[in-house]
Amino acid sequence: ETGVTQSPTHLIKTRGQQVTLRCSSQSGHNTVSWYQQALGQGPQFIFQYYREEENGRGNFPPRFSGLQFPNYSSELNVNALELDDSALYLCASSLDREVQETQYFGPGTRLLVL
Amino acid sequence: EDQVTQSPEALRLQEGESSSLNCSYTVSGLRGLFWYRQDPGKGPDFLFTLYSAGEEKEKERLKATLTKKESFLHITAPKPEDSATYLCAVRAYGGSQGNLIFGKGTKLSVKP
Numbered sequence: 001e002t003g004v005t006q007s008p009t010h011l012i013k014t015r016g017q018q019v020t021l022r023c024s025s026q027s028g029h030n031t032v033s034w035y036q037q038a039l040g041q042g043p044q045f046i047f048q049y050y051r052e053e054e055n056g057r058g059n060f061p062p063r064f065s066g067l068q069f070p071n072y073s074s075e076l077n078v079n080a081l082e083l084d085d086s087a088l089y090l091c092a093s094s095l096d097r098e099v100q101e102t103q104y105f106g107p108g109t110r111l112l113v114l
Numbered sequence: 115e116d117q118v119t120q121s122p123e124a125l126r127l128q129e130g131e132s133s134s135l136n137c138s139y140t141v142s143g144l145r146g147l148f149w150y151r152q153d154p155g156k157g158p159d160f161l162f163t164l165y166s167a168g169e170e171k172e173k174e175r176l177k178a179t180l181t182k183k184e185s186f187l188h189i190t191a192p193k194p195e196d197s198a199t200y201l202c203a204v205r206a207y208g209g210s211q212g213n214l215i216f217g218k219g220t221k222l223s224v225k226p
Contacts, residue, residue: 004157033214042203042216042217045214102148105158108155108157
């Protein structure tokens with residue numbers, strides 16, 4: 001069974017640029033959630049995708065957007081990057097969108113905005 | 115507002131010295147409490163899910179318990195390889211779908 005994978009592992013961008021992060025869900029999982037984790041903090045929920053539709057969103061501005069594909073992989077796009085966007089971006093997949101389902105995390109993408 | 119508070123922020127133990135980590139939560143209605151382990155620069159690894167007060171789960175040297183206001187992660191006779199940050203998260207009624215609300219974590223160091 002393949003776990004959650006993310007790419008790239010590290011990324012350096014400059015302020016104002018745009019970035020796309022990718023996530024492949026665990027085999028058999030149809031739901032993907034994205035989190036942002038700043039240094040020394042717990043992860044913060046960005047949004048969730050279920051069967052290619054956004055299924056919930058946290059307190060993040062519209063410049064954070066996403067997609068889910070028919071194979072349940074997902075992308076996180078961030079436009080007009082700001083210095084505070086520097087963080088570890090985590091993708092988590094779950095078997096279904098039901099709230100009791102455990103979310104399994106990938107290794108993360110470390111984004112640095114200069 | 116739903117929130118999770120973990121204590122202590124950091125904990126140093128000697129190998130074999132048992133202790134407990136605390137996770138206090140304030141939510142409108144608890145739908146599940148989750149414990150994860152996170153190594154530096156890595157994603158969180160799932161440990162336990164607890165759903166109702168009185169529930170307990172065990173795995174190797176770890177045991178998680180749940181009351182109506184808090185959860186404890188008990189570590190028995192820890193080893194250096196147990197060193198990591200332990201994260202607690204809750205899912206609440208009325209929250210955004212899929213939203214896990216995390217605490218800041220407890221950084222555990224176990225010295226040989």
